[in-house]
Amino acid sequence: MVTLLHIDSSVFPDAASSSRSVADAFRRTWEEQHPSGRVIYRDLAADPVPHITADAHTAGFAAPTEHTPEQSAAFTARVQLIEELEQADAVLIGAPMYNYSIPSTLKAWLDNVIMLGRTTGEAPSAQGTPVTVIASRGGAYGPGTPREGYDFVQNYLEAVLKGSLGLDVDFIVPELTMAPRNPVMSGLIPLYEASRERAIRDATTKAKELAERLAA
Structure with missing residues (x-):
């Protein structure tokens, strides 16, 4: 059974969120390709995971038999998140x-799933x-834009997901998402709509490509 781990983190619901809308296009296509597959879904805005604590952190460096009751409880919750990542095919x-x-x-989710010696280190699980x-964003942050260099989403996630966890990372970037809400940006709405449509197409294509790769 092919498993997809789907993580949402936008505070906005459904169509009000560009990241959710584009992710939904990916997921619908994925489920069409894998009708009998499994989706593990976490909505971190509706049901946030605990921020990393001293007990959860130190438990990762101690044998289970040495855990205090507090470490054991925190570690159990952390391991569940790690296992969801390890079980995912995508x-x-x-x-x-x-x-x-x-x-x-x-x-907070990343802090929980990054564990030295298991998900990160010499042989990431x-x-x-x-x-x-x-990676949706309210403005434009590409080369030549006024805020070039202010995007700390892609470079950070590239470092963590690829550099630490060893994952094969691909980004889809719908931008100018604040244009419909900010009157100052109203002239950019056509560019926003084009970016959103392109992102949805890319998400659909990517889902099909991954489905074919995993079926091969």
Whole structure:
């Protein structure tokens, strides 16, 4: 059974969120290709995971038999998140830009699943798993734009997902998502709509490509 791990982190629901809308296009296509597959879904805005604690962190460096009751409880919750990542054949992450970086809820999930000697280190346990990140952003941050260099979403996630966890990362970037909400950006709405449509097409294509790769 093919398994997709789908992580959403936008505070906006459904169609109000570009990252959710594009991720939904990916997931619908994925499920069409894998009607009997499994989807593990986590909505980090609706049901946030605990931020990493001293007990959860230190438990990763101690034998289970040496855990305090507090470490044991925290570690059990952390291991569940890690196992969901390890069981996935592919991962889909909605990562909108908030104040130039990722939502704190997504950072909390990453802090929990990064464990030296298991998911990171010499032989990361989920190494090579394909990850598609929907990195939506309210403005434009590409080369030549006024805010070039202010995007701390893609470079951070590239370092963590690829550099630390050893995952195979691909980004889809719908941008100018604030245009319909910010009157100052109203003239950019056509560019926003084009970016959104392109992102949805790319998500659909990517889902089909991954389905074919995993079926081969």
